[in-house]
Amino acid sequence: MAWPPSPGAGPYILSLDVPAFFVLVGLLGLFVVILWWVHQQYQYRKRILEGFFEAAGIDLAFLAFGVVLVVGIATHDPSGNRTSAALYHVILSGYWLTFSIPVVTIGSSVESRSRGSAAWLIPSLVVCGVLFLAIFGYFYGHP
Numbered sequence: 001m002a003w004p005p006s007p008g009a010g011p012y013i014l015s016l017d018v019p020a021f022f023v024l025v026g027l028l029g030l031f032v033v034i035l036w037w038v039h040q041q042y043q044y045r046k047r048i049l050e051g052f053f054e055a056a057g058i059d060l061a062f063l064a065f066g067v068v069l070v071v072g073i074a075t076h077d078p079s080g081n082r083t084s085a086a087l088y089h090v091i092l093s094g095y096w097l098t099f100s101i102p103v104v105t106i107g108s109s110v111e112s113r114s115r116g117s118a119a120w121l122i123p124s125l126v127v128c129g130v131l132f133l134a135i136f137g138y139f140y141g142h143p
Contacts, residue, residue, distance in 0.1 A: 004140055007073055010081030012088075012143060014074040020092040021070060028063040031056055054112065058105045066091040086139035096135045100128040 035052060042048040070091050073084050080088065090096050107124025 004083045004086070005081060007077065007084040007087060008081050009077045009079060010084065012080050012082070012085035014078055014080045014084060014088045016071065016074050018092065020094065024063065024066055024070070024092070028060070028067055031060050031063065035060075054109070058108055059101055062097055062101050062104070066097060082140055082143050085143050086136050089139040090132060090135050093135070093139070096132055099131055103131075104128050 034056070038049060038052050070088060073080060073088050077084055104121075104124045107120035107122075107127075110118050110120040
């Protein structure tokens, strides 16, 4: 299989007016509201805020990445090619986020709790990347 072309114009409609996008934005917004609330309630308790970021930092990063990717693709080319459509569906299908967030959260937690003696973060990110490519490949082949 040849390398897919760059995202661009094409026949596939990439709309932000779909329930999956609203769920994604709503979930990101919920995490931001919780972060704001924790910060307001416990301004002078650094460990509580650190605990929040340890528990939710991975989720925030993945959700923000997903929103930025989908918005970028859909606004750049509302009718995208197969590459654009596959990237769009990787995020909005939810499969990649459903599997990758727990994998990276576990890898990060194990490495953090072991104070680096069990280096699981990088391997978990590699697994996450492989999952992304596998799901992208599926959606690229089945537009």
